[in-house]
Amino acid sequence: xxxxxxxxxxxxxxxxxxxxxxxxxxxxxxxxxxxxxxxxxxxxxxxxxxxxxxxxxxxxxxxxxxxxxxxxxxxxxxxxxxxxxxxxxxxxxxxxxxxxxxxxxxxxxxxxxxxxxxxxxxxxxxxxxxxxxxxxxxxxxxxxxxxxxxxxxxxxxxxxxxxxxxxxxxxxxxxxxxxxxxxxxxxxxxxxxxxxxxxxxxxxxxxxxxxxxxxxxxxxxxxx
Numbered sequence: 001x002x003x004x005x006x007x008x009x010x011x012x013x014x015x016x017x018x019x020x021x022x023x024x025x026x027x028x029x030x031x032x033x034x035x036x037x038x039x040x041x042x043x044x045x046x047x048x049x050x051x052x053x054x055x056x057x058x059x060x061x062x063x064x065x066x067x068x069x070x071x072x073x074x075x076x077x078x079x080x081x082x083x084x085x086x087x088x089x090x091x092x093x094x095x096x097x098x099x100x101x102x103x104x105x106x107x108x109x110x111x112x113x114x115x116x117x118x119x120x121x122x123x124x125x126x127x128x129x130x131x132x133x134x135x136x137x138x139x140x141x142x143x144x145x146x147x148x149x150x151x152x153x154x155x156x157x158x159x160x161x162x163x164x165x166x167x168x169x170x171x172x173x174x175x176x177x178x179x180x181x182x183x184x185x186x187x188x189x190x191x192x193x194x195x196x197x198x199x200x201x202x203x204x205x206x207x208x209x210x211x212x213x214x215x216x217x218x219x220x221x222x223x224x
Contacts, residue, residue, distance in 0.1 A: 002026045002094040005035035006085045009054055009114070011104025014131040018043060018100065027092055031085040033065045034101050047088050049073065052080035061198075084112060086120075096126040103131045114185065118160065118206070135211040143201040148193045152211035155179070157188035164205035171198030181205075 005025040006020070009032045023154050027046045030038045033055050037047035039062060048067035052060050053075050064070045070091030073084060079187050082102065086190045097120055102113040113129065117138040135152045138160060146155065156166065159181045169176040173192045181187060200209075 001093050003096050004089040004092055004094045004099060004100070005098040006031055006082065006089060006102075007037050008085075008099065009033040009105075010101040010110075010131070012037065012101075014104045014133065015101055016132050021098065025098065027094070028088070029088055030063070030067065030087045031081040034081075034085075035067055037101060038064050039063065044068065047071065047085070049084050051075045051077065051087065061168065080109075080112075082116065086116065090123060094125055096128065096209065098127045100131070102129055103134065115207070117208075121206075133187065133213050133215050137209050139203040139207045140207050141188055141202055141204055143199060146193070146198050146200060146209065148196050148198075149211055152213050153192060154212045154214070155190075155191045155193065156210040156212065158183065158208040158210060159183060159205060160208050161205040162205055164202055166203035167207075168202070169198065169200050171195055172200075177195050181207075 003168040004027045005021065006029045015037065019075055024041070025166050028037070028038055028043055029047045029049070030045040032050035032052055034060050035045045037046045038054055044198070045067040047069045049062045051073050052063070055063070082105065095158070099113065103110055114136070117127040117129065121138050127137060129195070135149070137217055155172070164181040166178050167181055167188070168178055169191070171194055173194060176188065178186065
């Protein structure tokens with residue numbers, strides 16, 4: 001079962017410690033400056049691709065030297081660098097895809113990157129967006145277990161579809177039984193688990209499960 005990670009061109013200040021994910025990532029893809037970010041973190045990109053308009057010629061030469069495969073695209077194109085990277089990721093038919101370096105900076109890019117989780121889910125894969133302060137994934141109806149993470153102690157459930165029906169939360173500080181969520185609802189923001197694990201279930205719609213930590217906490221996340 002293959003796991004692919006894509007590193008994008010998001011804010012470096014929000015990047016988690018990539019080396020902590022080495023044991024579970026099989027393929028590393030650098031999109032645009034994300035390829036240089038991988039190299040700077042002592043990870044060799046299996047693929048480096050994009051228009052590379054955010055790095056210098058000298059930096060691009062470094063990427064060419066270190067990446068196993070290098071693929072340059074024109075600046076004027078119909079796909080973002082992240083979308084190009086996803087096409088490569090899909091060829092591996094992975095179980096899951098991690099997206100690093102896709103938050104911060106331009107809001108339009110961040111919103112579309114979150115929506116990318118839907119495209120990943122529709123292919124039968126699990127997508128994750130992870131940065132220093134946030135961990136998020138998209139969840140479809142059913143019963144699910146969530147585990148406490150000391151690095152991201154806050155748990156929020158945000159409706160991705162206009163309606164999410166029949167949501168129940170068990171083992172949470174704020175439990176819930178068979179409630180509906182709609183766009184704009186703050187009902188399920190900033191919850192916490194009472195013990196190591198909790199369960200949530202819902203009947204209809206799509207949820208974003210977001211684990212987060214308060215940005216004021218400067219402790220470096222440690223993956224468990």
